[in-house]
Amino acid sequence: MKPSRISCLSGTGIITALLTLMIITGVGLARGGVLFSPGDLNAIPKDQPLGGVATHAEIGGRCAACHTAFWEQELMADRCIACHNNLIQMGQNFHVVMLAQSKSLQCKHCHTEHRGALASLTTLQMERFPHNDATRFSLQSHQRNQDGSTFQCEDCHGADFAIFQVNWCLECHLEIEGAQIESHAAVYSLECLACHDGLETLGRGFDHNLTSFALTGEHTTTLCSDCHAGAGSLADMEATRVECAFCHNHDDPHAGGYGRECEQCHNPQDWEDIAFNHQQTAFPLLGAHAQVSCQGCHQFTSLQNTPTTCFACHAENDPHEAQFGQDCATCHTVEGWDKVTFDHSLSAFPLTGAHTSVACTDCHLNNVYRGTAQVCQTCHVQDDIHAGQFLQDCAACHVTETWEQVNFDHSSAAFQLTGAHVDAVCSQCHLNGQFVGTSQQCVACHADPMYHQGLFSQNCDSCHNTSAWVPATFNQAHRFPINHGRRGSSCSTCHPSTLRDYTCYGCHDHNRANIESEHREEGIGNFNNCVRCHPTGREEEGGDGGGDD
Amino acid sequence: MHTRTTNRELWYAVIAILCISAAYLFVVLWYEGIPRARGLFGHSIGILGFLLMLMTETLYSLRKRSRRARWGRMSGWLDFHIFTGLVGPYMVLLHTSWKFNGLAGVVMLLTVVIVVSGFIGRYIYTALPRTADGAEIEASVLETQINSTNTELNAWLLNSSEESVRSLARQLSFQSPQSQSPLRLLFGRTFDDWRYRLFWRRELKKLGLQIGTQIEQLNKLLQRQRALQRQMASLAMARRMLALWHAVHIPIGMALFAAAFVHIIAAIYYATLLR
Numbered sequence: 150m151k152p153s154r155i156s157c158l159s160g161t162g163i164i165t166a167l168l169t170l171m172i173i174t175g176v177g178l179a180r181g182g183v184l185f186s187p188g189d190l191n192a193i194p195k196d197q198p199l200g201g202v203a204t205h206a207e208i209g210g211r212c213a214a215c216h217t218a219f220w221e222q223e224l225m226a227d228r229c230i231a232c233h234n235n236l237i238q239m240g241q242n243f244h245v246v247m248l249a250q251s252k253s254l255q256c257k258h259c260h261t262e263h264r265g266a267l268a269s270l271t272t273l274q275m276e277r278f279p280h281n282d283a284t285r286f287s288l289q290s291h292q293r294n295q296d297g298s299t300f301q302c303e304d305c306h307g308a309d310f311a312i313f314q315v316n317w318c319l320e321c322h323l324e325i326e327g328a329q330i331e332s333h334a335a336v337y338s339l340e341c342l343a344c345h346d347g348l349e350t351l352g353r354g355f356d357h358n359l360t361s362f363a364l365t366g367e368h369t370t371t372l373c374s375d376c377h378a379g380a381g382s383l384a385d386m387e388a389t390r391v392e393c394a395f396c397h398n399h400d401d402p403h404a405g406g407y408g409r410e411c412e413q414c415h416n417p418q419d420w421e422d423i424a425f426n427h428q429q430t431a432f433p434l435l436g437a438h439a440q441v442s443c444q445g446c447h448q449f450t451s452l453q454n455t456p457t458t459c460f461a462c463h464a465e466n467d468p469h470e471a472q473f474g475q476d477c478a479t480c481h482t483v484e485g486w487d488k489v490t491f492d493h494s495l496s497a498f499p500l501t502g503a504h505t506s507v508a509c510t511d512c513h514l515n516n517v518y519r520g521t522a523q524v525c526q527t528c529h530v531q532d533d534i535h536a537g538q539f540l541q542d543c544a545a546c547h548v549t550e551t552w553e554q555v556n557f558d559h560s561s562a563a564f565q566l567t568g569a570h571v572d573a574v575c576s577q578c579h580l581n582g583q584f585v586g587t588s589q590q591c592v593a594c595h596a597d598p599m600y601h602q603g604l605f606s607q608n609c610d611s612c613h614n615t616s617a618w619v620p621a622t623f624n625q626a627h628r629f630p631i632n633h634g635r636r637g638s639s640c641s642t643c644h645p646s647t648l649r650d651y652t653c654y655g656c657h658d659h660n661r662a663n664i665e666s667e668h669r670e671e672g673i674g675n676f677n678n679c680v681r682c683h684p685t686g687r688e689e690e691g692g693d694g695g696g697d698d
Numbered sequence: 699m700h701t702r703t704t705n706r707e708l709w710y711a712v713i714a715i716l717c718i719s720a721a722y723l724f725v726v727l728w729y730e731g732i733p734r735a736r737g738l739f740g741h742s743i744g745i746l747g748f749l750l751m752l753m754t755e756t757l758y759s760l761r762k763r764s765r766r767a768r769w770g771r772m773s774g775w776l777d778f779h780i781f782t783g784l785v786g787p788y789m790v791l792l793h794t795s796w797k798f799n800g801l802a803g804v805v806m807l808l809t810v811v812i813v814v815s816g817f818i819g820r821y822i823y824t825a826l827p828r829t830a831d832g833a834e835i836e837a838s839v840l841e842t843q844i845n846s847t848n849t850e851l852n853a854w855l856l857n858s859s860e861e862s863v864r865s866l867a868r869q870l871s872f873q874s875p876q877s878q879s880p881l882r883l884l885f886g887r888t889f890d891d892w893r894y895r896l897f898w899r900r901e902l903k904k905l906g907l908q909i910g911t912q913i914e915q916l917n918k919l920l921q922r923q924r925a926l927q928r929q930m931a932s933l934a935m936a937r938r939m940l941a942l943w944h945a946v947h948i949p950i951g952m953a954l955f956a957a958a959f960v961h962i963i964a965a966i967y968y969a970t971l972l973r
Contacts, residue, residue, distance in 0.1 A: 157755055157948055157955075165949035169956040173801065185964045186800025216973055225973060257972045 181210030188263035191270050200232030206266060215262070226255040243310070247283050254283050280347075284313075287347035295325055315341055336374040344383045362391045366417030407452045414443075432457045436483030468516050498523045502549030538585050564589045568615030602649045633686040653679045707777035711784040718743070718785070722792050735795045735802070736969055747789025748958060751809070754783040755951055773828075780820060787813050801961050808954035815947045822943055825884050825936045827929045837933055844926045851919045858912070862905045867916055869901075880935035883928050894924065 177184050192206035208214040217223050230237065233256075236244045247254055261272050281287040291300045302310040305317055318341040322330045337344065357364045364371075376396055380386045393411035394401070401407075407414070414425035423443070427434040432455075434441075446462055447455050460467070460475035473479065480491035489509060493500040498521075500507075512528055513521055526533070526541035532552070539545060546557040555575065559566040564587070566573075578594055579587050587593075591609040605612070612621040620639060623631065629643075634656060643651045653659045668676040676682075683690045725739050726732060733739040758779035761772065787809045798806050827835040855864050883890075898917060929936075967973055 157759060157952055159948060161945065162948045162952040166952040166956040169953040170960065173957060173960050184801045185961070185968065186797070186802060187968065212968075216968060219967070219973065 182212035182216075183210050189266045190262055191264075191268065192266035199235070205262060205270075224255065225257060229256040229260075285346060286342065289348055291347060315339060318345075332374070336378065337380060344386065362389075364417075366419065368417045407447075437485055438483050469518065470516075472517075472519050503551060504549050534582055535584065536582070538583075569617060570615050600644075600647055602647045604648050628684070629680055630685055651680070707780045708784075711781045714781070714785045715788050718789060718792070732795050733792075735793055735797075736965075740793055740795060743789045744793030747786045747791075747793060748962070750782040750786030751790065751958075752955075754779055754786055755955060757782075776823075780816070783813065783816050801957060801964070805954065805957045805961050808950060808957060812947070812950050812954055815943070815950060819940070819943045819947055822884070822936060822940045825887065825929065825932060826940065827926075827933075837930065840926060840930050840933070844923070844930060847919065847923045847926060851923060854916060854919060858916075863913070863916065866901050866905065867920065878931075880932040883932040884935050884939060887928060887932075890928075894921075 190205040190209050192204045194203040215228050260270050377389050394409035414423045459477035480489045482488045525543035546555045548554050548556050592607045642655045758775045761775045858864050
């Protein structure tokens with residue numbers, strides 16, 4: 150069976166561990182702390198014994214002489230002072246100053262022991278000495294010299310590290326940063342510690358963006374002294390005004406005319422990049438106004454008092470010479486002078502038809518708008534193709550849509566248009582644009598057809614009417630019964646080619662084969678001229694013989 | 699049966715020790731001196747070394763006794779135990795900055811003792827026949843394996859046409875280690891094996907035989923037979939010695955850790971906290 154606990158916790162194991170602890174305790178009690186071999190204590194005697202001993206080596210092995218138990222309130226520093234109380238009783242000295250400035254600073258931060266009988270008791274380690282707490286000046290940025298060597302106390306304090314002269318800053322930093330630090334000192338004085346605390350909070354690594362005034366654009370390359378001129382302390386720096394005009398008043402090209410709130414239009418990236426939102430003002434910039442430079446309207450005068458009437462800016466380029474007063478917006482828009490929105494229907498001459506798309510200047514010559522004549526002839530005299538036949542009253546026939554759309558009431562003329570004449574084009578009757586004096590005779594337009602064979606006069610209307618040439622009505626004497634066989638409604642039934650010729654074969658049973666057959670039976674050979682034997686169309690008129698012609 | 703034929707953990711330990719030594723040398727050259735025990739490097743290597751030693755002391759033992767969790771093979775844990783048991787003490791040695799006085803010196807001395815003890819324990823441990831998982835094999839199983847090997851060897855001898863080889867095999871096969879004392883068999887097995895290999899090569903050379911597949915097969919059979927017979931003969935002694943070793947090794951380890959804890963607490967209290 151496997152054992153239930155690990156082998157090191159066996160009886161012998163536990164007993165051995167306890168035995169070992171007992172031995173260690175016993176040796177510790179008998180020989181003191183030497184068991185821990187902490188290293189030899191300093192054995193260099195001082196001028197006078199302190200705490201009953203001349204050297205620390207004399208208390209070797211008595212750990213409790215310096216070290217405290219964890220349950221004790223007292224610290225090792227208290228035990229140091231218990232012997233070295235002369236350090237705080239000698240008036241104002243380095244240790245008194247240090248201990249007074251920093252509550253957390255303890256002896257062990259600068260002094261150490263157990264490093265050998267002849268080793269120095271002071272081994273100030275930069276990273277351990279709380280220079281920041283003790284002096285309010287951090288050594289974070291003073292770790293290495295320019296040549297890379299480790300920074301030493303002597304570099305700032307000289308031979309006596311209890312002394313510090315502020316102008317020693319300048320000695321080093323003039324070598325490092327040259328003329329820049331010289332001008333910096335000239336502006337801000339030599340009291341370096343008034344602003345700098347060694348943490349670079351106000352030096353090269355200072356992040357201005359962590360303040361209430363973040364540096365952007367051109368401000369990032371501006372010298373500190375340009376804004377903080379004359380500031381001699383951190384308080385002065387912090388009290389620097391943040392209003393633009395505080396620094397930029399002297400180079401205000403507006404001479405104060407636009408007020409002191411530069412940031413309303415400008416930004417630190419570029420003065421020329423103006424980002425003022427004019428839309429939020431009482432005069433939003435629309436159309437062509439959006440492209441106009443500020444000076445185009447504001448003329449370096451006060452921004453707030455700029456007039457908003459059109460004429461304030463556009464009076465000198467009014468082409469109408471004040472014909473329409475000063476309210477340009479009545480006709481024009483901000484999109485452009487050409488974009489005119491005048492409602493001509495409100496005028497005495499409303500624009501209709503083709504007039505609506507005509508440029509204003511076509512009618513209003515020389516920019517004269519008032520008093521423009523309203524008669525057609527004023528503008529259209531050169532368009533009159535009638536050569537003045539109708540005087541100036543174009544509107545009597547024409548409308549504004551197109552010239553071609555004529556609206557003449559022919560019923561008012563001497564020649565009334567009826568029948569097919571209504572649909573006739575004017576120019577079919579009025580040749581060559583001649584309207585006045587046009588003949589009213591039919592033959593003036595209609596030539597006598599070949600069909601008539603000159604049988605009739607020029608009075609077409611004696612047979613025809615204006616509705617159509619066919620059918621015609623013939624009311625004159627006709628030798629052959631015109632209603633023969635009740636087929637007389639159309640001349641072409643009997644006169645298919647001309648009125649002078651006739652045929653009987655155009656109707657009922659008068660076909661040539663039958664006629665020929667019937668006449669041959671009767672012995673009639675000459676039967677071509679029907680009306681010679683049948684003058685009224687009756688069959689019996691031919692008699693019983695007939696004869697040859 | 700599982701016989702430990704590789705020393706993988708020892709090689710890993712050697713590589714780790716070489717790497718640590720290189721780092722140590724780099725620090726020595728960089729700072730132009732032996733790194734102090736209280737310095738960053740000295741402290742770091744001491745802490746790491748101690749943690750490895752603590753793992754050595756506890757992990758393998760816990761795995762052996764865990765009834766439910768079967769994480770990994772026992773042999774693997776033993777390899778890790780040996781690895782940490784070598785690398786950890788080496789790091790602690792470097793932490794001392796080569797000063798061995800006081801309690802720290804005692805701790806270091808105990809560390810060296812426990813490492814040496816560990817080597818002895820491993821030597822005894824590997825004398826016991828085990829399965830692939832590291833579990834011990836009982837004597838009856840071992841006897842079966844011996845019989846099986848003998849049968850295999852006899853069959854090989856019957857099939858062999860070379861009289862000289864059969865003679866050599868019989869000669870070596872009959873050199874039973876059972877005639878020696880169990881203690882001698884247990885601790886002298888490395889020497890015996892070395893002497894056997896020497897004899898084998900010499901005889902082969904004398905007979906003018908080349909090492910071929912058949913000869914190598916014979917050699918393996920003879921070695922297996924020899925190892926099994928030796929394990930059988932020294933089984934009881936090996937078990938007794940391993941128990942005795944445990945009885946000594948564990949108290950030394952406990953003494954070491956008790957002293958080490960006192961050293962660590964004192965170092966933290968006096969050096970780190972500077973009370």
